[in-house]
Amino acid sequence: MSRWAGTVDVAMDAVLAAFGDPVAYRPAGDADQAVEIEGVFDEAHQAVDPGTGVPISTTAPALTVRVADLPRPPVAGDALTVDGRDWLVMDVQPDGAGNSLLKLHRDHGR
Numbered sequence: 001m002s003r004w005a006g007t008v009d010v011a012m013d014a015v016l017a018a019f020g021d022p023v024a025y026r027p028a029g030d031a032d033q034a035v036e037i038e039g040v041f042d043e044a045h046q047a048v049d050p051g052t053g054v055p056i057s058t059t060a061p062a063l064t065v066r067v068a069d070l071p072r073p074p075v076a077g078d079a080l081t082v083d084g085r086d087w088l089v090m091d092v093q094p095d096g097a098g099n100s101l102l103k104l105h106r107d108h109g110r
């Protein structure tokens with residue numbers, strides 16, 4: 001592990017301890033690998049312009065996770081539950097230091 005990745009890992013320990021939410025994480029197609037982890041969940045405001053010149057207000061739900069806490073690297077289609085709400089991973093944005101930002105969409109079919 002590089003010195004930078006080690007520093008990021010120590011910082012992530014502190015972030016998860018202070019702001020982490022319990023997460024039930026279920027890899028797509030492999031329910032046997034479901035795990036309980038900590039992640040930082042956020043539903044930040046986002047304005048989206050659908051090409052009409054009039055922005056629509058919405059939220060951009062996301063979860064930051066330490067990839068090493070998962071049974072395999074996250075992929076679109078993985079499912080998770082945070083605070084009793086079910087989500088699907090739509091996009092995975094690795095940070096290059098062992099963590100990923102997962103862009104989420106509500107899973108109303110569960």
